[in-house]
Structure formats: structure tokens, C-alpha cells
Amino acid sequence: MQATTHALPHGAVAHEAHHEELGFWRKYVFSTDHKIIGIQYGITALIFLFFGFCLMMMMRWSIAYPNTPVPVVGPLLEKVLGADKGVISGEVYNQFGAMHGTIMVFLGIVPLAFAAFGNFVVPLQIGAPDMAFPRINMASYQAFVVGGIIMLVSFFIPGGAAQAGWTSYSPLASAVATQGQTFWIIGMVFLITSSLLGAVNFLATIIQLRAPGMTWMRLPFFVWSQFVTGFLLLLAFPPLEAAAIMQLMDKVAHTSFFLPSGLQISSLGHISGGGSPLLWQHLFWFLGHPEVYVLILPAMGIVCEIIANNTRKPIWGYKSLVYSALTIGFLSFIVWAHHMYMTGMGTKISTFFQTTTMIISIPSVIILTCLFLSLWGASIRFNAPMLFALAFLPMFGIGGLTGLPLGFNYSDLHLHDTYYVIAHFHYVVAPGTIFGLFAGIYYWYPKMTGRHMSEFWGKVHFWTSLIFMNLIFQPMFAQGMAGMLRRMADGGANYSAAQVPGAIGGLSPMIMHFNQTISIAAWCLGLAQIPFIINFFWSIKHGKPIASDNPWEATTLEWQTPTPPPHGNFEKAPEVHRGPYEYSVPGAARDFTPQNEA
């Protein structure tokens, strides 16, 4: 595959000539510079991530100690959400649950993994002066902010936010009498629009703006991961956008796209009927499953960069990584119905979907294997980004492996909708993706600011996060295996053996006790983020200054720029002569050979 490595439409050098100083608003708020937009996305997404986590910390109180007032924030909940005496009712719990999922996925991880890192790093790594469409880039961020504000505002309207889960299944989504769902859908339309604008921009940038010599097989794997992610967003989100508008019509215009005949729901009144609740699930999961890879692929890309850099050797099996990522991208569109095994699925359809599900596990295992095997023969530096990147491997491994018993329909029969599922996908996205993102923050922070984050506090952050993440999610496998179900405001207390003496198979005291230990671990995990937050802001002014523009002695192009990179990025338009991970080349004077070194 010969790359289109023609000259840039407006080269960095030409750009330099009419460079002008911009005012504060144009420079930092309404910026079209990909680096500023990346940082905007990053900080906004980190705030949303923390907010989404706070919702969960409150829900964990209700799970561990149901029907008791939430300490500290109880009065606030009473005032803002009308929570009686500060107790989290089923209504408030469902709001928090729906919004925790929505915020973490659509306002936290996607914008951080795809938009923030993608924006800051991709143009630099491919040697481009900016994104292909800088104004569309700005519009993408603005649509994201509007969507986020709509989601947040929905907490304060009468009846509060959406209550039908982040999956928003009809008819429940239409049956909930409050308007939170309406806000949710409109907010989603903005977020989807934002992602589509971003996806188009990334694809155009990666295809068109690669520096001379930057052929496809010289792209850093992170760029590949963003490229596949861009396609996933572009092709998977439009069906959900259409479905969301149909569900909005069900809600506000009394259509029945997803509502069958004969429904007896008083809040809905008379409906024409004739729709299908399963249609929503198909449309939702047609996005929902590719979305999983939208969450994980960029993290894999980040981890790959950091492992190559800190093992001081080329990534083992670069081509396998690339082809695996492309295969995952394709297959992720034909596995969606494995989320729906329990909807009355026949043998033929479920055979198709579990076969594709098993096939997609193979490229995932290949990626993980390549990253593991890259450690062989290495000279490993254990710095903060590397610790997070290394921990990603076994943590994502657990998340991926525990997908297997859920992917076979017959074992899913027992595990479906239990805490086993929660533990599984959280291992993928929390100690998996989020660790990858932390690694990326510690790694690229010096390029953004010219200073390092504190290594010591980074390591404190790492070890505490690692321990508490596992104390949270590991017991959930046991809970799920024992039959504890998701989305219970009381943590399954109504199903506990203590509650129903004489019934066989109630949840044992030990399984119920895990509710409390998990909650305590979750709050400790919250505390463990404090060193990170302080470190992040403190280091902007007071961190250790970098020794050079390339402090990690890396090969990829983002490090061959001034720090922070100026408008237009490169002092001299770079020319690429080699692959992305030429570390410890035999006979070379240094143990790294940058891509643009002649």
C-alpha cells in the first residue's frame, strides 16, 4: 500500500510567516489549534470522569447501606434532587446509574481517549501542522460541551435525570414519566454529532496530512488505533443517532417505533402500538459494541507507544498489531447481538453471533500477546507512565478473558445481568482503558507543559489505584457467580438469604458483605485520585523542567518538536525515513533513532 505522501496544503514553514499573536479567547477558548483543543477535551473529560465516579461513590453507599442517609452529601441530595432525608431512593439510584454509565462512556472516556489524545498527539505523530479541518475540530468540542451541559442540567429539572440505564431500553425509557429522558436524548444527539465531526476530521487528517515518507506501515500504532476508532465512530454512531430521534418521537410526539400494541402503562396513555422494543436494542447495540472498541483501541495505542519507549526496543509484531486492529474494527460491527442472548434468540442467530464473538477474541489476544512478548529482551525503565502501561496488560487480560463465559450463550444463561458482567467490562475500561489513559497523561504531559509530573506521586497514584481497583472489581466476579444481579438500589438485599429465610439459594452473608468492602475500596480509590489531581495542576508551574524536547528519548515525531509545540507544530516540515519504533538499533550510536533522522 503506497501512501499519499504529497506536500501539505499549507506547509508548516509557510504558516510560520504570517503567524500572529492571538488574544486569550481565540487562543484558549475558541481555539482552532489541535493541541489546545486536545487539552480542552482532556481537562473537560477528566472533570466528567471524576463527576461520573462521584455518582458511583454515592451509589455504592446505597448498595452497602441501603435506606440510610448518605453521609456528607446527604443534605445536598435532599436539596437538589429531593432525596428524602438524603436517602438514595430507587428513583435517585436509577438516575445516578443511567448517568454514571452515560457520563463515563460518552463524556469521559471517549472524549479523553479519542478526542483529547487523538487531537494532541495524532497530528504531531504524523508530522502534520494541524488537523485537516481546524474549524470542524472546534465545532466538535463545542458540540461536546453543549451535550455535556444538557446532561448536567437534566439533574436539576423536575423529576431529575434519565432513569432507564445508559442503554435506555424502550419501553422503560418512554414509560418514565419525567423529562430527564428527553434531555438525555437531546444531549446524546449533540455528543454523537461531536464524535462524528471528530471522526471525519481524524480520518481526513490521517489519510491526507502524513508527512513525506510517513507510509502506512511507518505509522505509530497509536495513529492506527485512532484511525480504526475513527471508522468505528463514523459508521456506528449514525444508527444510534437515528434511533435516539425515533425514541424522542416516542416520548414527545406519541409515535410507537419501539412500543408494541397492548402496552398497559398509565404514564403513556393511549398509544398506537405496533412497534418493537427489540428494534431499539438492535440499534443501540449496533453502536454499543463498536463503542467498546472505541474505548479500548486508543488505550491499546497509548500503551503500545509507552511500552516501545520504555522497553527500548521495537514492538514485537507491529504488523500483527495493525492487522489485528483492522480485523477488530471490522468484526466489531457483527457481534452486537451477544448483548441480547436472553431476548428469546433462536439457535441460528445466536450461533452466528457467538461465532463472531469468539472470532473477535482472537485478534484481541494477538494484540495482548504482542505487547507481552515485546517485553522479551527489553531493558525496562519503570517510570510512572510505564507502570500504568504495564498494569494495563494483565488488567485488560482479566477483562478480556472474563468476556469468554459471557460470549457463549449457554454459560451467559447464568451470568447474564449479574455483577460478573459489571466486573468484566469494568476490568476492560477501568484498570484497562483508564490505566492506559493515565499512562498517556504521565507520558505526554512534558510535551504539553514542558515539565514532568512528579514521579513519586505518580507511583503513589499508581499503586493505590491498582490495589483499590482490584479490591473493587475482583469480588464482583464472586458476587455475580453467586447470582447477585445488577442495577439493584439495595445491592440485592431483598434477595439475600437473611431476608428470605427458608428460600433456597439466597445471597449468602459473605456475598452480601462484599458490598461493604467494595464500597470502602471505591471510596479509597476516590481518595487515591487526590495525589493525581494535585500533581496534575501543581506540576504545570512547579514540575521538574524537561532536560530536552525529547525527555523520554523517543523515536516518534511528536518529540521532534519544540516544547510546547508552536502553532504549526514543526520548525521545519519533517521528512520520515523509518518505522516508528527504531530503538536499540544494532550499530547506532544512541539506543533510539527518531523517525525523521536522515
Add this chain to the structure above:
Amino acid sequence: MRDLFAKILGLPVLASEHGAKVDDLIIYVHYLMAALFVGWILYFIYALIRFNRRANPKADYVGIRGHASNYIEAVVALVEIVLLVGFAVPLWANAVDHFPKADEHPTTINVIAQQFAWNVFYPGPDGKFSKRAAQFVTQDNPWGFDKSDPDGKDDLAPMSNVIHVPVNKPVIITLTSKDVIHSFKLIAMRVTQDAIPGMRIPLHFTPNKVGVYQINCAQLCGNGHAGMANGRLYVDTQEDYDAWLAKQPKQSAGGAASFE
């Protein structure tokens, strides 16, 4: 080995015939997972110790030269194929395509889920359920029974949150919902099936242990979801079941139950 692993995994009490096969598959998949994970971790720890900067100051440009990983990939794929073709697909076909025949005398029951209870319908001695239609729904006839349907004459009066079945006999439950999606889950029976409005979905199982079991709602169904826990499945001896059945009022006798 299998029992030890079942214990480590913490699989709950089992009380149905097919359930052992569900547990088997869960256990076999976990063998594969455990083998892979232990292998990865041992390699990982060794590599971190052997190849840290102090132990190995100069990295090797090539790294691993062998092809062992390819064989491991192939083995993983092979095991997955075996689990898929040998277990998951035929077992699923058995669950959804091969229902008990009439000569096995299954107990047939209809269940209609609602926020936040399970409504249970028995067809009476003729084994046929009364027709229902929206046009017949009134205050006194909330389920819209067709009173002129002879099949309905011997139906039992609808009941709430209680299912009785005889032990060691197949049970067929046909499931739907009158409002939102619920999920009918009998953990000890290894049974899960979504109850979806507008669809009638049958499921079957054969309980093999007498006792009282909880009926779980596994799908978020509204603010009372966590409290939708009053459903009970009573697995009785045949005598107890017959005695219970004889005591139940007929629907035609006007024994309308309360559904709140």
C-alpha cells in the same frame, strides 16, 4: 477437579436437570481462562525481573525469535471451537428448540410480568389457556379473558408472585410483560429469559429438588426494580402439588386476585 473448581468459582445451589450442563460450560471456559491467565502472569513476572534495566542494560533489537506464540494462539482458537461446536451451540439448541413433548406431561404455565410482580396463569385440567384480548379488558376483567371461550372454563384464577410445580417433571413457562421489559431469572434452575411486551417467549426446565426458590427480576424495570423480589417458585412433591392444585379457585368462579 470439576467439583473443586465449581466450589472455587462459587456456583450457587443447583436444582434443575439441564443446570449441570450450564455449570459444566462455565467451568470449562474458566479452565481455559485460568490456563491463559496463569501462563501470561508467570511469563510477565519473569520478564519484568529478567529484563529490567538493571538486569539487562542493553535491549535486544529483535526480541523473541521463536514462534511459540503462534502455536498458543492456534490452541486457544481450537479450544474455543470445541467449546462452541461441542457445547454452546447444541446445548442452546436443546434449550430453545426441543421442548418437552405432551407425553412427558409438562406443567404449562403462563407468566405475565408487570412493574413489580409476576402474574401467574394455570390452564386447568384441559391444559389450554383462555383466550385474552384487549377489547375484553374491564375493571373486573383486568386480563381481558374471553368469557365465552370454553378453554377458559377450568383455568385457575390468576395469582400473583406464586408458582407451584411438581418435582422431576418438565415445566414450560410462556413469558410476556404488560408494561416494560423484565427478565425472569431462576438462579438455582439456571433459567434466564427476558419478558418483553408484545412477545410471548417460552422456556422450559425440569426442577429436581423440592424447595422454595426466589424469582429474580434481572432487567432494570423501574424504580421498584430492587424490590421486585416477592416472587416464589415452589417445587413440590407430586402429592403436595396435587393437593395445592385442588385448593385453587377457578377463574370462572370469579376469584379475581388483587394485582397491586
